[in-house]
Amino acid sequence: MRVSYKNRKVLITGGLGFIGSSLAIHLVREGARVVIVDNSVLGCGANLFNIAPVATDVELIHASIADTSALAEPLRGCEVIFNLAGEISHIHSMAMPERDLEINTLAQIHFLTAVTRSIPGVRVVYAGTRQVYGAPDYLPVDEKHPINPVDFNGVHKYAATMYHLMLSNMGQLDAVVLRMTNVYGPRIALDVPCQGFLGTFIRKVATGQSLEIFGDGRQLRDPVYVDDIVEASLAAGAAGQVRNRSYNAGGPEPLSMADIAAIACNSAGVPEPTFREFPEDRKMIDIGSYYTDSTLIRGDLGWSATVRFQEGFRRTLDYYREHLPHYLDPSNPSPSCKLDLRPTVPTVKKATIVPA
Amino acid sequence: MRVSYKNRKVLITGGLGFIGSSLAIHLVREGARVVIVDNSVLGCGANLFNIAPVATDVELIHASIADTSALAEPLRGCEVIFNLAGEISHIHSMAMPERDLEINTLAQIHFLTAVTRSIPGVRVVYAGTRQVYGAPDYLPVDEKHPINPVDFNGVHKYAATMYHLMLSNMGQLDAVVLRMTNVYGPRIALDVPCQGFLGTFIRKVATGQSLEIFGDGRQLRDPVYVDDIVEASLAAGAAGQVRNRSYNAGGPEPLSMADIAAIACNSAGVPEPTFREFPEDRKMIDIGSYYTDSTLIRGDLGWSATVRFQEGFRRTLDYYREHLPHYLDPSNPSPSCKLDLRPTVPTVKKATIVPA
Numbered sequence: 283m284r285v286s287y288k289n290r291k292v293l294i295t296g297g298l299g300f301i302g303s304s305l306a307i308h309l310v311r312e313g314a315r316v317v318i319v320d321n322s323v324l325g326c327g328a329n330l331f332n333i334a335p336v337a338t339d340v341e342l343i344h345a346s347i348a349d350t351s352a353l354a355e356p357l358r359g360c361e362v363i364f365n366l367a368g369e370i371s372h373i374h375s376m377a378m379p380e381r382d383l384e385i386n387t388l389a390q391i392h393f394l395t396a397v398t399r400s401i402p403g404v405r406v407v408y409a410g411t412r413q414v415y416g417a418p419d420y421l422p423v424d425e426k427h428p429i430n431p432v433d434f435n436g437v438h439k440y441a442a443t444m445y446h447l448m449l450s451n452m453g454q455l456d457a458v459v460l461r462m463t464n465v466y467g468p469r470i471a472l473d474v475p476c477q478g479f480l481g482t483f484i485r486k487v488a489t490g491q492s493l494e495i496f497g498d499g500r501q502l503r504d505p506v507y508v509d510d511i512v513e514a515s516l517a518a519g520a521a522g523q524v525r526n527r528s529y530n531a532g533g534p535e536p537l538s539m540a541d542i543a544a545i546a547c548n549s550a551g552v553p554e555p556t557f558r559e560f561p562e563d564r565k566m567i568d569i570g571s572y573y574t575d576s577t578l579i580r581g582d583l584g585w586s587a588t589v590r591f592q593e594g595f596r597r598t599l600d601y602y603r604e605h606l607p608h609y610l611d612p613s614n615p616s617p618s619c620k621l622d623l624r625p626t627v628p629t630v631k632k633a634t635i636v637p638a
Numbered sequence: 639m640r641v642s643y644k645n646r647k648v649l650i651t652g653g654l655g656f657i658g659s660s661l662a663i664h665l666v667r668e669g670a671r672v673v674i675v676d677n678s679v680l681g682c683g684a685n686l687f688n689i690a691p692v693a694t695d696v697e698l699i700h701a702s703i704a705d706t707s708a709l710a711e712p713l714r715g716c717e718v719i720f721n722l723a724g725e726i727s728h729i730h731s732m733a734m735p736e737r738d739l740e741i742n743t744l745a746q747i748h749f750l751t752a753v754t755r756s757i758p759g760v761r762v763v764y765a766g767t768r769q770v771y772g773a774p775d776y777l778p779v780d781e782k783h784p785i786n787p788v789d790f791n792g793v794h795k796y797a798a799t800m801y802h803l804m805l806s807n808m809g810q811l812d813a814v815v816l817r818m819t820n821v822y823g824p825r826i827a828l829d830v831p832c833q834g835f836l837g838t839f840i841r842k843v844a845t846g847q848s849l850e851i852f853g854d855g856r857q858l859r860d861p862v863y864v865d866d867i868v869e870a871s872l873a874a875g876a877a878g879q880v881r882n883r884s885y886n887a888g889g890p891e892p893l894s895m896a897d898i899a900a901i902a903c904n905s906a907g908v909p910e911p912t913f914r915e916f917p918e919d920r921k922m923i924d925i926g927s928y929y930t931d932s933t934l935i936r937g938d939l940g941w942s943a944t945v946r947f948q949e950g951f952r953r954t955l956d957y958y959r960e961h962l963p964h965y966l967d968p969s970n971p972s973p974s975c976k977l978d979l980r981p982t983v984p985t986v987k988k989a990t991i992v993p994a
Contacts, residue, residue: 379747379751380744380747380748383739383743383744383747387739387743387797388736388739388744391735391736391739391790392736395735429785429800430803431800431804432804432807432808433804434747434801434804436800436804437797437800437801437804438797440797440800441743441793441794441796441797444785444787444792444793444796445790445793447786448787448788448789448790448792448793451788452788
């Protein structure tokens with residue numbers, strides 16, 4: 283029903299990551315001319331294998347989105363930008379808030395400045411996050427919910443969201459922000475254990491381990507399958523004038539963490555999950571139950587999630603059964619988040635300040 | 639009625655600026671032990687003359703708030719922090735967004751990290767701004783109004799606001815954010831013409847010039863006199879457990895821009911104001927009418943503005959009649975914003991990333 287991407291030039295920032303690569307594959311299959319900008323920042327989920335099915339069909343620019351000179355050619359003639367580059371880890375952001383600010387906020391200033399100069403008014407689909415709402419005041423969470431991030435990552439993702447909205451109000455961009463709930467599916471990073479619980483769940487059951495749940499497991503989530511998020515992004519990118527600029531995009535059903543874990547364990551044939559106390563550092567940023575009101579995006583863009591968790595998780599496991607070695611070092615099946623990051627933290631190159 | 643500051647150690651960031659220095663003078667007179675941290679970033683309104691009345695009574699640390707080693711001693715034993723350091727110019731932020739991010743956001747990460755490690759749980763009064771609300775959806779604007787900044791400065795001030803609130807929710811700080819409307823009074827910078835209209839109005843009429851108003855002059859504002867804002871800040875710093883963490887603090891009455899300009903011209907004995915079209919760059923960030931609902935702070939902290947504009951403006955003019963040469967280079971009575979800033983932009987020293 284939506285406008286076709288055939289022969290249209292699109293740019294995907296963070297296109298080696300989980301959602302970005304999934305988008306790239308779909309867009310190539312639709313006949314789009316896909317350019318990926320990604321500099322594989324450690325801890326952000328980039329994996330060259332993610333784009334293996336379309337490796338010869340996309341143009342890959344190994345550059346930071348802050349590297350405005352490297353962007354000149356990729357941006358020229360671009361019709362839609364899917365802006366997914368960034369860091370999503372709560373835990374990285376609390377340990378290294380400046381790094382999170384550089385990656386999620388400073389880099390976006392450079393990127394959006396280049397975009398507004400090169401192709402003013404272009405449609406940009408920005409990958410926002412439900413994290414900006416923090417612990418919900420009410421359920422399900424709609425777009426009017428107060429903004430109340432519980433970590434530096436949420437603050438910085440929201441700052442970047444505000445850049446997109448502000449520049450759109452000025453007519454310099456035509457942005458649509460998708461505030462995504464927990465996304466899972468093929469190509470999610472398994473070696474970055476602090477990017478949310480779903481990657482960890484998949485890694486564990488795919489390597490024959492059972493799951494541990496923090497708390498009583500009654501808190502709700504609405505995981506959304508990556509193909510659904512790809513479809514939401516394509517709809518947002520192809521829509522004409524949008525009635526709203528921020529849309530929540532959630533899964534098809536709220537499930538308890540206990541149910542999510544049970545489905546994951548059953549799918550993989552590993553023992554039932556066990557329960558344990560919340561560790562202190564996790565408790566501080568736990569938000570209780572969360573699920574999404576996707577009414578607005580359904581009405582405006584005709585999108586709603588279609589893949590139920592049982593089915594999506596099965597497809598995900600099938601993918602990792604085939605490709606696990608590309609996602610996990612077999613000598614280190616339980617990578618530790620902080621230790622992996624401390625020794626070398628590559629950060630976004632700092633550009634010189636050049637007043638407009 | 640409020641708790642006394644006598645013999646209490648307080649720290650004021652940005653204490654050489656307009657509001658910070660006014661606070662310092664009041665606090666010294668109350669017998670507080672005042673430490674100022676200020677590195678006089680060009681364009682942010684610092685002026686050593688501002689603290690002339692108490693120059694020998696305060697401890698002045700010439701350092702960036704991002705310089706955590708310089709902060710160790712000033713923070714020790716500190717009971718209340720008034721966190722006012724920052725850049726408030728719309729125009730600077732649009733021309734140099736990275737500079738605004740460094741000053742208003744990155745520097746606050748460093749500062750608040752030092753604060754939470756050295757004196758966890760301390761009361762911090764953060765100088766927020768009405769700018770975060772953008773163009774009002776309704777009037778008067780209360781604390782529930784959506785956040786919708788119209789410039790990079792508003793985004794970054796809001797990011798810093800979220801840091802304060804997030805760290806308070808975690809128990810690492812005890813912050814109170816005052817979202818101030820347009821503040822005016824003695825010590826406002828006159829040589830930084832892009833920090834809002836009131837400094838420009840004062841500079842012009844104090845040097846015998848009349849005023850130009852953009853548009854029809856019917857848009858409303860509620861200017862608040864600096865002594866009232868000092869009183870609000872002292873109340874916020876001295877209050878016990880607060881019922882809310884964000885308070886709007888506005889002036890005693892909404893006035894039209896035409897009325898504000900007429901009062902200013904009449905007070906100074908210069909010709910009546912004239913009207914002209916909005917310049918394009920201003921129009922983009924104009925927010926129409928704005929005035930504040932201060933109900934929440936009145937109920938919780940017993941504060942409301944008391945100084946009417948006519949009286950406050952008279953006191954302001956009296957101050958500048960006496961001290962004008964300390965605020966304005968007589969050879970350059972109409973300083974230009976962008977030109978002054980472009981050649982040398984001192985920015986906050988970038989600290990090394992040290993994971994916690």
